[in-house]
Amino acid sequence: MRPTERLKAAWLTASANLAVMRALDAARPGCARYVGGCVRNTLRGLPSDDFDVATQLTPPQVIAALQAASIRAVPTGLEHGTITAVHDSKPVEITTLRRDVETDGRRAVVAFTEDWSEDAARRDFRLNAIYAGADGTLFEVIEESIADALAGRVIFIGDADQRLREDYLRILRFYRFNAWYGAGIDADGQAACARQREGLAKIAAERIWKEMKRTLAAPDPASAMRAMEDAGVLEAALPGASPALLPGLVAAETEAGLAPDPMRRLMALFPRRLREAGELSARLKVSNEESLRLAAWADPAVPRVLGAGEAAVAEAFYRFGAPAVLDRAVIEAASGAGGDLAALAARALAWTRPKFPVGGSDALAAGLAGPDIGKALGALEEAWIASGFTLSRSALVARLKAPG
Known part of the structure; x- marks a missing residue:
């Protein structure tokens, strides 16, 4: 030494x-x-x-x-x-x-x-x-x-295959370090990872997700993820994943001034379908918060708002949450959809969900009872949303009337 x-x-x-x-x-x-x-x-x-x-x-x-x-x-x-x-x-x-x-x-x-x-x-x-x-x-x-x-x-010490057989998680670490340091994939290391990729089946799902999350958090993991795909490692770690959208996603994040987001990048690897999102959550054993975010992004009811007017964006934020709407919009932008993503991102990050100013006590005071309360409040909330959340509490309460 x-x-x-x-x-x-x-x-x-x-x-x-x-x-x-x-x-x-x-x-x-x-x-x-x-x-x-x-x-x-x-x-x-x-x-x-x-x-x-x-x-x-x-x-x-x-x-x-x-x-x-x-x-x-x-x-x-x-x-x-x-x-x-x-x-x-x-x-x-x-x-x-x-x-x-x-x-x-x-x-x-x-x-x-x-x-x-x-x-x-x-x-x-x-x-x-x-x-x-x-x-x-x-x-x-x-x-x-x-x-x-x-x-x-990023070069293995000694025999790369031996290092990997000692701990197969090192396969994912190889690509994670390459994503962060970016000097170019070492050919011998790449070949060894391809040969040993089946060993990832021995690694717990939580450890795979922890390592993948750290890789996807790199400023630009696209090249490393493509190398994973070429070696068959991506399919072994995340069956069904494709990194095709990652370069566009990184560009969209940069344009919109958004920080690297490993969860959104995970979404971009898979089709936007609720069933796949649920299966992915279960397979990777993600946290409850992460599972809910995947489900919200994959919800087919979440509308496309990139390029939409302010009222449509505000309504989507209110109904589905700004994070889910923004996740969909960023991935749409990565696919080539037009619209001012930076402005949408700024609105989403600053969004505070307005509180519907009328409640059950108001309905009771108006003489409503039973199922009529829910129906009346639901209709009233729809009118409030349609007004762009501008109808005042007094105006809303005035619309509450007992049947007959």
Whole structure:
């Protein structure tokens, strides 16, 4: 392992990071180094808010070192050597150096080691195997790892097929990192992912969706998603998905000033049909909120409003919710539909649903009873909507009359 230049980053002197590294160094000087995303992102000039530390200390020694420094130690993954330190309400994940003893494509049995090279060799990509000391000194264990991080190259460590057989989720991570860093798909990695794609059947649906969501959140995931399709990985992960609309969707989002939205991008991969939306929600085990959003977007009653007048847009927002209407409009724009998407998006984001100003107590006061209450209020609400929500409460109440 050779030390190179030093990182320069504000997080190196953040109170939680300083406290944790000092506690570990007090137990054994030089035993701990930052690794993974915080190092990679800093090299690329990107922000870091998630900090992983690798150490030669065993988990009991880590706990003892943290306790000696009055830092809370949470055993979040003891079987894999992981302790989470919490200082000033900030978490720092600490993992003992390890090597794989046995893997089955989903989980690994590990043995602890003091060898940095063994620890690096079990990681997925070269750009994720860069270590940094407490002062930011970089240690390059895997050749070309720093160059990969700077260039955004996503290249497996060692034999790509072996890395994937150790954990098939790495197939999706390969495309996720490519979506975010965009130096171009490594041909050997692409070929290995194609060969090993059936292994994704071993991965839980929740983990697949979590990884796909992070991929779709990239500024422009279209190229990575096309590569997934070419390798047969997209069909293995999301049967029936097609990335054909993604380039147009990214362009529409950009034109409308909308942030990347992984849920809307997921919608664009599938036909807009209620049955498919329900099946997709069940298959990926999405959250209740995400399931409701998919169903609202796929609702056949949601009208097309791109290019429609203000009254039609307001009525659609009221009846179906601004998010569902906007989701449909953005995807329509991606398909080439005309209209001022930016103006529609601005209206949707600023929309506050008006409250119908008449209720059951008003109907009772007017002498209505039983089913007549619901019928009268329904008709009154329709008139209020038709007025563009301008009819006043007094005008609406005046229309309430008892039958006969």
